[in-house]
Each structure stands twice: as C-alpha cells, then as structure tokens.
Amino acid sequence: MTSNMTGTMESQMRSEPPMIQMLTPEGDRIESGEYDGFAAELSDDDLRGFYRDMVLVRRVDAEGNALQRQGQLGLWAPLLGQEAAQIGMGRALRAQDFVFPTYREHGLAWCRGVAPETLLGMYRGQNHGGWDPQEHRFHTYTIVIGSQALHATGYAMGIGLDGDVGTGDRDRDAISVACFGDGATSQGDVSEALTFAGAFHAPVLFFCQNNQWAISEPTSVQTPVPLYTRGQGFGVPGLRVDGNDIIAMYAVARASADNVRSGAGPMLLEAFTYRMGAHTTADDPTKYRDAALDEEWKAKDPIVRLRRYLEKHTDTPADFFADVDTAADELAARIREACVSMETPPVEEIFDSVFVEPHPLIEEERAEYLAYLDSFAESEGAH
Amino acid sequence: MTSNMTGTMESQMRSEPPMIQMLTPEGDRIESGEYDGFAAELSDDDLRGFYRDMVLVRRVDAEGNALQRQGQLGLWAPLLGQEAAQIGMGRALRAQDFVFPTYREHGLAWCRGVAPETLLGMYRGQNHGGWDPQEHRFHTYTIVIGSQALHATGYAMGIGLDGDVGTGDRDRDAISVACFGDGATSQGDVSEALTFAGAFHAPVLFFCQNNQWAISEPTSVQTPVPLYTRGQGFGVPGLRVDGNDIIAMYAVARASADNVRSGAGPMLLEAFTYRMGAHTTADDPTKYRDAALDEEWKAKDPIVRLRRYLEKHTDTPADFFADVDTAADELAARIREACVSMETPPVEEIFDSVFVEPHPLIEEERAEYLAYLDSFAESEGAH
Amino acid sequence: MAALPLSKAITAGLRKAMDDDPKVLLIGEDIGKLGGVFRVTEGLQKDFGEQRVIDAPLAESGIVGTSIGMAVRGYKPVIEVQFDAFIFPAYDQIVTQLAKLTNRTHGAENMPIVIRVPYGGGIGSPEHHSESPETVFAHHAGLKIISPSNAHDAYWMIQEAIASPDPIMFFEPKRRYWLRGEVDESDPGLDPFSARVVREGSDVTLVTYGPLVPTGMDVAAAAAEEGTSVELIDLRGLNPIDFDTIEASVRKTGRLVVAHEAPVFLGLGSEIAARITERCFYHLEAPVLRVGGFHTPYPGSKLEHHYLPDLDRIIDGIDRALAY
Amino acid sequence: MAALPLSKAITAGLRKAMDDDPKVLLIGEDIGKLGGVFRVTEGLQKDFGEQRVIDAPLAESGIVGTSIGMAVRGYKPVIEVQFDAFIFPAYDQIVTQLAKLTNRTHGAENMPIVIRVPYGGGIGSPEHHSESPETVFAHHAGLKIISPSNAHDAYWMIQEAIASPDPIMFFEPKRRYWLRGEVDESDPGLDPFSARVVREGSDVTLVTYGPLVPTGMDVAAAAAEEGTSVELIDLRGLNPIDFDTIEASVRKTGRLVVAHEAPVFLGLGSEIAARITERCFYHLEAPVLRVGGFHTPYPGSKLEHHYLPDLDRIIDGIDRALAY
C-alpha cells in the first residue's frame, strides 16, 4: 500500500529539493530560465547598489554586536549571513507594499528606510519600536514568534477589500510580506496565516528565511520535509531560493511579488540561508553547532559571492569597494555616536500611548508615581 | 512564470481529487487495487455486523435528537450521515489503540464500548465527560475545536517512547487516532499537531471527517485545496476516502492504521462525507444550505448503500434487517429510560475532583456553600 | 425605537455603525448566512455583502491576528467570538499584539478593533459555553472592556466601542439576549465607561454588571420588602472601572457587596474590594463582600444554578454585610 | 550540598526527579544541547538522552498539548517555557484542557504536568521577556501555582511539583537565577503551598513572593534601622494562597502591604487584600496597600526600574500603611 499512499511524500523527502540559484558561490552566473528576465533587468549599477546595501547592513549589524558588548544595547539579533535574502527581497518590493518583519529584519528595514539608529534604540531598551509603520510601510519588529504572519495576511485581505490587487496598475497593486524564520513555521499562527491567505486568496507573500537554526534547534527539529512545501496543503504554492544569492533572491522575489500582485493568490518563498552568527548576543552557538558547518556556509557568503561576480564579470573599479567600505565606516561611526548619545526617555513615557483615549487608572498611576518621584527631589532639595 | 511556480497547485485544485471508493451508492463493489485485500478479509457476517453497528448508532442519534426536543438533554450533536466513516474507522482499530474524539464521535464511542447513555449524560449536563478514558482507550469528548489533535499526537509520541510501534507484534504496536472535522483543520492546534507528528515521526492517524460543514460554513471557507493534502507540507501524507462507503472506510483505515503501526510515521485520512442533519439541535441548517444538496447526499446514504449490497450480493435473510430494527428499538427504549431516570448529581460534585490533592480554597468554598444550602433546609424545617 | 431584545439592539447598533462608516466590517465564525449562533448579525451580510460581513475560517487566533492586519490597513474590524471560552485560542494575539501595538508604536498605530464576546452561564449549555473570562483580559494593560446589561446600553455601547480608536472587548450577557428593553435612539446617556446607579439606596451598595444586573434589580426589590435599602450599581465599564461612582455610593452606605458570575478568586470583585477599601477605609462598616463563581471549573448545566450567584446568594451576601 | 545558584538548584532538582522516576521527561525549546536559554537543563540531555530531554518544535500550544497526550500515556512531562510572555500561545491548552481534564474525567485522568516559567523583569530584556503573568492563571480553577525565592526552595519545590498528580505551574524568578543559597538535601521544610515567615516583626506585614523576596529582606532590614519592625512573608504558593499564615501575621501587626512585579490592578495583591480584609476586618489599622507594576505594558528596559517595585517604593508603601 505504501506506494500509492506515501509516494509523493517519499520522493519529496528523498530527493534534494529544487533550489533556485543564479549566482554560484564562485561568483558566476547560471541560467535559470523563467527568472532570467528579472535578472537581466538588473544593471551593473543595480548590482553595485545591492553590494553596497549588503555591506552597509552588515556593518550596522557588526556595530549592533559591538554596542551590545560595550553595554550600550541590552541585546542584538545579528542578521549576519542573511544580507542577500533581505536586500534581495527588500529591493524587489514597491513603495506601496507593506512588510511585516520579525526582530532580525535589519536588511529589510534598511530597504524600507528605517534608520539603523532606530533599530538600535529598540534593542537598547529605549522603547519597543520607535518608528511609524505607515511611514515606512514596514511594521514594528515582532518578537512573539509567528504573530506577524497573521498581521500580514490581514493586511493583504485589506488590500483585497480595497481592490488594490490585480488591476494591472503597477503603482496601485500592492502586496504584503510576512517575514518569519524556519522555527516560526511550527507556530499555529503561521499555519493560520496560510489558512486565511489561502481561503481569502490574499495578496501576501510569505517570506521564510530558513537560516537553518531556531536558536539551538536545527530545522530538522521543526520539519521532516522542506519548508517551501509547507503551504501546499493550504493552497499556497512555494519555492526555495538560494538565500545567499542576491541575484536569485531579487529575481525570484520580483517574480513572486509580481505574481501575487497580479491577483494569483498567496505564495511562500523559502530563502535557504544560514545564520552565520549567534542567535542573539545572549547566545553561544558553540554549545550546539559544529564549527565545520559554519565553515561550509562561510564559503557561500552572500557578499563575497557578489563581489566575486562584480570583480570577474563587470568593470567595477577597485575603488568602488574601498568607497563602500569607507561609507560603512562612516555609517558605523554615525550610529555608534547616535546610540551612545541617546537619552533615557522621560519616565512619563511609561504611561503614554497605552491608549489613544485616556484611561483614568493610568492617569492616576502616572500622577501618583510622579508625585512619589517628586517627593525624593523635594527631600533631596531639603538636604 | 506561473507554470513552474503554481503548476502542481493548480492542477491539484482543478482536477477532481482522487477519492477511494469500493462500494457504489447503488450497493455494488468496485475494485480498488491495494485495498481490496482488506476488504476481502471481511466476511458477510462482518458486513452484517457493520450494518448493525450503523443502524444502532443512527438510532442512538435519533434518540439524542428526540430527547433534546423533549427537554431531557441540553444539546445533542447528531452524527447522522457519518456512520460509515466512524464505524469503518472504529472497527479497523485494535484494542491497544487510543482514540481522541470530538463531540460528534458517537459511532467511534460505540466501537470503543462507551455506552450511549454515558454520552447522553454529558449532553444532558450531568457532567463534562463521565467515562474513564483509559478503560475504553477513548478520550473524553473535546469541544474546543482542534485541541485533541495535539493530545493524540502527544499520546503517539508516548507510544514511540515506549517502543510500542514497529515491533511487528500486532498486539503490541499501537497508534493513536486524532479525530477532527473539516472546520477544525483551520485551527493552529491541528497544524501544530501535524508539526509534532511529522517532527517526531509519531504513530498518529489523523482522521478528518470532512462532512462539508463547520456549522454554517462550507469547507470552501476553510481551504481552497482538498483537505487530504493538508499534511503534505508537514511530512504527513494523506488520502481521501469515500466516507459514506463503509467497505472503503474500513479497508483504508485498516491499511493506514497498519502502516502507521508499522512505524511508517503519521498519516492523514480524510473521510469525505456529509453532515445530513443539523450541526447540533441548536442549529437551523435551512438558514444556510440548499435542500437540493441534502437530497444529493441522501442518495449516498451509508446505511442504505450497505443494505443494498447485502441484499444484492449476499444471502442475508430479510429478517436480519427486521431483527436489527428491533434491536434498535430496544436500544432506543433502553437509553431513553436511562436518560429520563438520570438523577441530578449531588451538588458536592462541583467541588470534587478539580484536583487529585486537596485545595484549601475549594474546601472552604465547598463548606461554606453546603452550610449556606443547609441554612435553607433549616429555615424550611423551622416553618 | 420599539422595545428590542438585547441581542437585536446590538444588531441595530452594528447596522448603524456600518452605515456610518464604510471601514467597519464584521468578521467571525458563522456570522454570514447564519447570522451568528445567536443571530446577532442576522441580515447584515445580506445588506452589507460578503466583504463587510466575513465568515472566517475556524481559527480564533487567525481572526484576531488578521483583524489586526486589517486595522493596519485602515479597517475597523468587529470580531464575533462564538462563545466565551473560545476566545482562549486568540489569547496571545489579544494580549501580546492587539493590546500593545498602540504602545509599541508610540501611538502611531491605532487599533480600533472590537471583540464581541457572548459570556456567562445560565443557558443550559455544555462545557466552555458559560464562562466569564473578563478578569484575565482586564489584568492586561491595553484593552478596554465594557459590558451592557440592557438593550439601550447594548445599542449605544457597541457603537461607542466601534467608534473608539482603542481596542475594546465587548462582553455580551448571553442569557439576557432575549431581554427586551426600550432603546432611546436620540440619547446615548452615560459614556460607556461610567457606572450607572440603577437604583438609589442607603443601607448597602450592590455592584454588579452584565447578566447579573437584572438579578440585582430583583435583589434590591426583595431587600426593600424586608426593609433594606440597596443601592444598585451597574458597572458597565470593566476596564477602566468607574471607582468614583462606587466610592461615592459606599461613602454613603458604608457597605459594599460585589456580585459576578466569574469566580470570586481574583475576579473583578477582588480589585473593587481592594481599591474601595483603600478609598473608603474609614467609611466601611463591613468588609467588602463578594458573591460569585466558585474556584472550580464551571459545572455541568444540571448544577449550574448552584454555581451562578442568584437572588438568594446575593441577598445572603447583603445580609452578611449588614450583620457587621 | 554547597551553596548553589537558584537556577542550578532547579537543575539539581530536575535531575533528582528524573533519577527517581523514569516517567519524568523534559520538553521545551532549546533545552537539549543548549541546556535552555538560562542553562537550567544544562547537561541533562547528555545524561538522560534525547528521549527524556526533548527539544520541541517552536510551538508552545503544541508543547503543552502534546504533553497532555504524553500524560494520558503515563508520562510526567516537565515543560520549559522560554520566557514569561511566550506562554500565551499555550493559554488555551493550559486553561481549557490541562486545568480541566481531571475534573472532566471525574478524576479518572491525572495531569501530572509541570510548566516551568521563568518570569519577572530586571534583566534588561526586550519586550515580552520581563512579564509576570501568574495572576491570569491563578484565576482559572484547576492549576496550582508555586514560585520559589531561594535555592533551597527551588530544589525542593520543583521536585514536589513533579511528584504532584496535579498540574503545577512553577514560576521561576529569573532575575534571581544567579542568587546563591544553601540547599539542605535532607529536609524540604515547608510543603510547597505554605507561606514562610521569613522574618518576624510586629508593626507591619509585608507579603511578597519570587523575585521580590530578597528585596523584601532588604526592606525589612532598612525599616528596622528606622525603627519599624516588618514581618516578611514569602508566599511560595500562589494558588492556593496560604491565607492562614497571612491572617495570623496581620492579626498581630494590624497592617499589610503586598508587593509583586505583576500589575497591581487585579494582581494577586487584590485577592489578598480582599480576603485578608474579610478575615481581619477588626484587626486592620490601615487598608491593605499594594505595591506593584503599573497598568501599562512593561516598558523598555531603560525605564523598567520605574516599573518594578524596589526597596524605596515598598518602603513608601509601608510608610503609607503606618501613616494610618
């Protein structure tokens, strides 16, 4: 009986799942049929722009780590290794799209115009967010795993209700992007998001960055089958892309976004990548993973790969790379300066904007607490 | 790009999904390749047994409706139309298996030896359960949609930990059965159950009775693709069976249960059936569904179908059917009698078995409330 | 408007809110053709279409989570949860997302979402259909909670909830759905967070809300016959709680009994008792007494009349307060 | 045993329980090789194997729900929830299933499951990592809740929790994980639901639990210097609460302050205030005062010292109580 019953499944599990790659780790282009059109649209300048983006966000990331070590941040969640996945996706989106990130989306934040300093502020404990999601069309970082997948889906349902999908007007048709990790796929909320997306044919692009780890757990703890297949039983087709290959990431993200935008329904993109650093600055990966694996993935570094391409196959001048590094240094200095000079917010902020309209208990507690603080000031004054 | 990207999905959605059927609505056997072996094991007596089971549980069900109308029950959830799905599954299981039901599993309860009166007691409001799950290897009815899928999965993980799977010993190897409806598939808990089952290769058989309705919502509200595909992206292969065909139900359930029992991992069985009655006695299906559809499914009635087969293709004597009807009448009388003579439980039960070990607040509340009740008795006595 | 059952007053309020604001939409299980299991949304899908009265997949977390996303897009979703205990699968989205997004975004994002929850017992239902979970939501900052006890309030408070830019949980006393009352369409009366003194009295204050307000009226009437003057307060707002109105009453009566169907242990009564004792320490002639559900699971319906505070138990509470 | 950090006392307790009973297993996120984000399960997978120390998929409802199923199969799962607020996705399984199955089956089914929850603030974490959600679980019948404040209790109480046939939520004061204390392996001392009088006093009773017990000790010491004699009680059991011990103390001191990190509004302090006021109405010289979190989301870590009750705020509460 097994043949009929588990046939598809077994073949799916046994064979290597198809992964779309357009740029080899050695920096050479490979053909990819239907996606080549989108890659062809990319000028060498565009690619240099991608390179610059990746280097800069990697530097932001390094600075985040350093500032945490110096006690300037409470925590930092590094994106190291996921630059291509995020910049590729970020640059494939249009202004009217709306991204719902996790806590590690510094590359996407970059593309959506959220200043790195703002991200640092949140990790410093100044606040829990600090940017206007509507201004950037980039929602707040979401820490509770998987929650944002539903928000993205609801937003996409709203796009549908507004009729802003499938009109053919590229400045009007919009999508939402639901970002989540490999670990997050196990959360009920992510599955419910697939359910609603499928049921309402919502223009949402599920963007799973499979960085192989959920803190210490390898993806095999979450699933025995490739994650790009997760949506199939919900009516959400999936693709796996080499997440360390920015050309493939961009091209497939563009193709997928356009497909969703056209009204074809939701899709799931699995970016197959690697968390090269620790989960967060509080984590110690040596406890649970092999240095050999880290080395293996180091050879697939997304930035090195694009640099090789630029060096081998374009006439990018050598000082371009030096300039980018200088820009990175400047950026690093700027955000370090911004970080250390952040002032602790006034205590009143605790009581602010819990609600839009006033709440008497909060007002009462605010008044009492401020009076209490004042009593110290007074008694100190009295001394 | 759509071809590559959504090809499988589209074909899956467009073509009629494969459904295993072995007995036509007209009562004729059709071949089914790999499952015929299990059907062949069924003697005519076995089939008559199935017929009897189905008629009796249908009568239990009718009695449930009637007793509710008479005010004897607070509510009843009819299984009308799902007899073959449940008896087929129930008879395919072995003593050591463990079933985790919803609130509509009267046919499975029957197979697991839970007295119909006990089910009535719960719907009467005597209690919330009333049987020992271990005695019947049949868990309590679960009302919160989807919860029990996780319990079944955890139980199956326990089977795995005990090594009671894949040993080849048919009296030892066990499975658990997670029952749920089409609507339930949308709940995060059901997806998480698929996740854990896949990740732990747990011997759980997911048994989805797709009766086309979740109260007033047709299955299309839950999913754009057939439900038997739901598990694929979790590593849980699926099959769709004609749930009104008891031969196919039994054969495929046997095959699937044996497969899971052998250590092949979890599976999902979708019984394609129809809720011929109301959702519960509190429901009014005329508000939301076409009488024509009801008629269409009436022609596929599972009991009529098997009766036709027995009449056409076996030498079942006419008085067999009459005897079954008499047995049904007797059963109905018995449970009616049992129901109306149920005594209201003593008030102390409210405070009983909240915990195994005592809880002082509950003891205090018990004492206070009983004293309060006594005060009435006293004051009444005083008059 | 003629006298309406409480449930139909909500229907009328929903209809009015949908007429007034095209961004208002309803989402929930079985709220379309069926009109909801309590028929509160009856007729609305027919009139407003499937895009504004949305039958959702059977997943409460999904309903709340997608509603949050729709709110980000500018919509004002009104969610129907089918029964009290079925809100728990959505607990996480409610308390970690819905309740906190305004704060997380420093007010840049509003969450004008209403969650309608039919609650309470007394209708002979099986498990999970009779609970009163308001307390656990009230404890979390970021949610406002209101509960009407009559048709007029139901009609207005649902509209005020929908108009609010803040997330509001709207607890509907399901066993009073059929209770008829006049609705004055011209005047909402009190704002939804103010408690109402339903009946003035001088001996003892009785605070309750939702399904027990009619019971409280019977209690006050019965007590009056025995010569006890009960001041009955209908809380209406469960978070914030209008402590000023309670305090004013207790300063007058010196005694307070709080009654609710929710368990006494850590029920709203505990907060009211604690805070009113603080505010009225020198005015209280007796400790604040509470009458409510037991610290047990809600029992089978054959026993629920023991669990639910009724006229006798509340009068017993009042007698105990007066005995001090 | 030498002095152990509180976290390692839990590790030792877990190890002992696993040695004693082969049905005990641990399940949670990152508890295997990593040993949990707080290293509480460090070394246990190595010693007991992957079948008894189970790294689970990232799904809290799944972890609790499958643990229930394993309990039905005869196992005794001990769940680690990674941080306080990540328990909410499991809320439904905890309150509608775990808490109720014993009752639903009239005791035929036991639920010997322990849920370990590191809780509370003060460690400079981002959102969701510093909350104190004990109240919302305490309100539901069917769960027992305990919280140790020192290494000795941590060692014993985790074992007692595991040995219990009832579901126990075990709240671990995460900012005290590194607090060292002697563990007496020969004598557990009080049962886990009894409160402990940590320091006797006569002017005012201070009740607290978990992370604030060390703070309470500082408070008592500081107050003593100012001439105020504080009786400090460590609650230990959060449900049931040992009201007898508190009552006895308050009958002596006449004043009670309750402190916890959880929000004051509907926190455990509200129930303690209400019940002790009932029990000690004629003994109280002042209303029961509460010091705790605000009715706001837990703030960013730069502001958390304002949110968390500290020595000064608790002393202020004591002063206010004494001022009556």
Ligand SMILES: Cc1ncc(C[n+]2csc(CCOP(=O)(O)OP(=O)(O)O)c2C)c(N)n1
């Ligand atoms: C509901 C919930 N449970 C647990 C956590 C703790 N936690 C934070 S990140 C993380 C791992 C997430 O892994 P993945 O989804 O793969 O994303 P990645 O961190 O690899 O980007 C966990 C368990 C959380 N934030 N939310």
Ligand SMILES: Cc1ncc(C[n+]2csc(CCOP(=O)(O)OP(=O)(O)O)c2C)c(N)n1
């Ligand atoms: C969490 C939860 N939400 C809502 C309900 C109310 N409810 C009871 S049965 C039901 C429909 C279930 O449909 P399905 O899963 O298809 O099972 P069926 O009733 O058809 O057997 C609903 C919505 C519930 N019991 N639990």
Ligand SMILES: [Mg+2]
């Ligand atoms: Mg990951």
Ligand SMILES: [Mg+2]
């Ligand atoms: Mg159904």
